[in-house]
Amino acid sequence: MAYFRKRLGKWQCVIRIKGHPTTTKTFVVKKDAEIWAKNIELKYFREEIDILKINYPLFKDCLVRYRDEVTVHKRSKDMENKLIKYLLKEPFVNLKLNLINNSIIAQYRDRALKALHPSSVKRRLAIISHLFSIARKEWGFKIENPVLDISKPKLPEPRDRRFTDKEIKLLIYGNKTSEKLKSIIQIALETGMRQGEILRIKRENIIDKSLFIPVTKTKPRKIPLTAKALEILNNVVLPFELSGMAVSKQFNKLCKFYNIKDARFHDLRRQALTNFMKDKKLTVAETMYISGHSDPRMLLSVYNNLKCEDISDKINSN
Known part of the structure; x- marks a missing residue:
């Protein structure tokens, strides 16, 4: 008008x-x-x-095309394939692409939030949103992106889980921990590397006392190795030939067996990076060099999760 x-x-x-x-x-x-x-x-x-x-295709056919043409080229393709498999079970995917509006997506969001964590719902919405963008920019369909017009799920505060010494000993030296998983856990604690980065380590990536990480969440980087990390890497078969899902599943089973509550594999990275700053007294810049973070705020707000008693001990020390 x-x-x-x-x-x-x-x-x-x-x-x-x-x-x-x-x-x-x-x-x-x-x-x-x-x-x-x-x-x-x-x-x-x-x-x-x-x-x-225009004869618009069904949304489920677009999801399959997106999976085969777009997802296949992503580093996170295994996880995204799994999420697309879940999306294909939703009733709204039987609608034509042009009939899916913000109201339908909002209803899906609300329904999904009753069963899933907000971050899981947000990842599914991200796939739908990117599909609409690809369909408009590259597949030639004149459509709007309905995901842009809805409110996204509000995420809870970042996790601050830190393992106790007893929990670490159980995870590494407990009789239910396989030698391969033991090595992976120790490398995570010694380097602060992400799970996917650890599983992609190859023998040629080890250069003297450092490790070159060619594929990361942000950009390639080279990190120094502790003597313990170097010893572990020199005594294991590389690569580990395990999927991320398999490691997470084994880790969760271990935690359940040892009664270690509210723990995830990624918490090992947080533990390592917090230890770098708290125990080894590395600066934020030095820790960022190892972790690969581009924003120091993430490191300070999430990983340097000092507890109240830590600060109390410090201000009361002589």
């Missing part, structure tokens, strides 16, 4: 039509503005008619 307003002696025309960007133009004569507005509205109307003629 076109709106006209006089500003500084000239006529400004503003056109706002759902599904199209707001368009503005200024004219000396109002009649010229009205003619321009009618032409723009007619152009949009013709585009809508063209859209109605």
